[in-house]
Amino acid sequence: MKIAVYPGSFDPVSNGHLDIIERVAKVFDKVYVVVAINQQKHYTFTTDEKVLMLQKVTKHIPNVIIDKSSDLVSLYSQKVKANVIIRGLRNFNDYQDEISLFQFNRSISPDIDTFALFPSANNLFLSSSTIKELVLFNASIEQYVPKEIVQYVTDIIKERHSINK
Ligand code: ADP
16 A cells, blocks of 8 residues: 655645645555644644644545654654655755755655655745735735635634734
8 A cells, every 4th residue: 555644834734735635645545644743843823723724625535644743754654654755845945955854764764755746836935934924914815725724724823923903
């Protein structure tokens, strides 16, 4: 069975993430989308909120499993018997980070490879921080976030970054 792990912060999940998940789910038998728990980082959404949003926007894809983990990605991948870690490559900054991460993961789990996917054209410049900025400038995020969570994401960002309310 071909199993992929797609880790990230998903703070919040965007159309860019969802596009990657849908494409990977066509190729692999099972895809674990894993919300990374990192106590050192400050996120807008809690881990459980991110998990719920991901479950909501992927419910049409039967071979996707949403999970959370504070383990190293390569160790988590070993645990679920994954063959491949999935990453998105938007630009040169992503490339620089990802190549180090790839070597690091490979040194821990030599049998688990990393596959990088390019975003579809609409999502090339999209990041979770762009979404927060748009909300804080009262711009619409409809084009950038799955429609089921647009209102929720807008409300939470406004509430927790309490400027422009
Ligand atoms: P960000 O880098 O926006 O904080 P994450 O940590 O949640 O996002 O990213 C998880 C993975 O998804 C990373 O491999 C990242 O490169 C990828 N990714 C993020 N945004 C996009 C996008 N718009 N299109 C394709 N891949 C993306």
